[in-house]
Amino acid sequence: MKGRLIVPMLGILLLGACGTSEMGASSKNGSVEDSAWRTLKKVSGREIIAELKQSVQESPDREKAAVAQTESYEYKEGLFGKPTPELAEDMAVQAIEGPTAIEAVEKVYGGYEGFENAGILFFENQMSGATQPGIWIGVKNPDERVQKLLDELQPKVDAGEILAEPIYIFRSPHTQKELYTLQDKVAQALKGMKIDRGSYGLSVNTITGIVEINHDFLKPEQQKELKGMFPDKKFHFEQDGRMVAEPGESSIIIPEKQFTDTPVTDGGFILSAGEGKIFVAGGTEGAVFYKFPEADKLKVGQRVKVEASGGIKTSYPGQGSAKFVEIMPDYKPSGARLSESQAVGKVLEMADGESAFGFYVIQKISFNENEHMWIFNVMQDDEELMLEIEDK
Known part of the structure; x- marks a missing residue:
């Protein structure tokens, strides 16, 4: 960059x-x-x-x-x-x-x-x-x-x-102090409109004085209401990803088919789920603890893609909130007894207590049809390991 x-x-x-x-x-x-x-x-x-x-x-x-x-x-x-x-x-x-x-x-x-x-x-x-x-x-x-x-x-x-x-x-038509004050007032108004897991970014352009808001929850009528509160100011709204789910709607995206015999490469793995939190790591996802109200509906071992709401704290593992969790089809090769998620579950049992962080970062998974073996390439405390899980 x-x-x-x-x-x-x-x-x-x-x-x-x-x-x-x-x-x-x-x-x-x-x-x-x-x-x-x-x-x-x-x-x-x-x-x-x-x-x-x-x-x-x-x-x-x-x-x-x-x-x-x-x-x-x-x-x-x-x-x-x-x-x-x-x-x-x-x-x-x-x-x-x-x-x-x-x-x-x-x-x-x-x-x-x-x-x-x-x-x-x-x-x-x-x-x-x-x-x-x-x-x-x-x-x-x-x-x-x-x-x-x-x-x-x-x-x-x-x-x-x-x-x-x-x-x-x-x-200048305005001062920086005036812009700061305007920003604070708009922020207060936004708090009254914000819903659970919704997020926004707010700034007032120093040069133009335009109020710039990126969000994932403001409906057109709310945007109109906000403009009405500040009739002499200009606003620019930009939607950040998908809008958060409406109350009563699920934020879990289910695949059309539960299983697939084609290897899946997108997404990371749920290493823990429950009590309003999930921990996702490995694959194409970073290691992040997410707040997610529907955590109890998810299972350890599932491969998922997470759309975050707002920023991610840069600690390791990271911390954030999940807006949507998309479950990927569970890879089950022809002739295999275990699916990928079941094999991941067995690997996680091996990892318990063995890593300083308490988890393996799964980088790649493959299935050896001749040996009936699942092959895992993982990272453990900055060390690359290869693990084998019998398909039984």
Whole structure:
């Protein structure tokens, strides 16, 4: 998986906040409109209210720092995408102008929390398709601090340490603090709509202010109701997998045929089931304990595919909730006495107490027709083993 281009400094990609009354300021550095803080121009549809001046033709320090980005491991190995001049400049802005602008913003506005109450800050990259890439500093209600911000940054442009062009100061329609508050209110509303085993992800887009919700339980009428609670906000809903089962409906998917004489490779194996939990491991599934209300209807040894609801904790074994459990057809070769699930049950009896984790991770199962033997390739405490079970 390719990495995302981010600013390593301060763990910040997004800042924000709520504003003060509009005031004017004289222009000591850069360019600021008159006392009404009128728009200088529009860039990418945003109202630019102040600009830095590119006062020097050459910036050797900045160029040196930019070249260093192209020599980095991340750039050469393509961790953020294919190495291109566009990627190199995106990385340079985030490594040079980005930290400098963030430091100036925090100094002028009283730290991270101070700027949350004044505006937003984000990056847009050429590699993501931005027409005007750079660092964007949005202020909802600009005051004299905008001039102080210019006074902090312009000397660094004059000294050739940073470029003026990638830094945009604009009038933001919202603040990060406002977005956080909106997100909390929407979360409270969602809690009242959430059903058992349903899950959702919620965020408010810093740039657009759109409320983005991915879910597996919200019906169209609930989505409409949610929009009605926040009539002046825009929502984007995205369904995450299948919708959870309705009350009274089973979340267990039964195969059309109980047995098959064709080997099955999909799914993992139920190693334990009961008391509202199942433990599934091996095959094509990871080792995970799932909360599942219908656990008592499942049997140890069954091969299943699990659709999780929400995230999986990264402990070993993992922990999560199962939305659906699909039982795979039980492999029973022609002439065999045992089915695959029955053979797995015998292997699990052997594993009891022998592994530090208390279980084998079954990687592969095959049936030797001539020897009437089930062959298991398993992992036990990071050691590969082969086990044989007689077909009787």
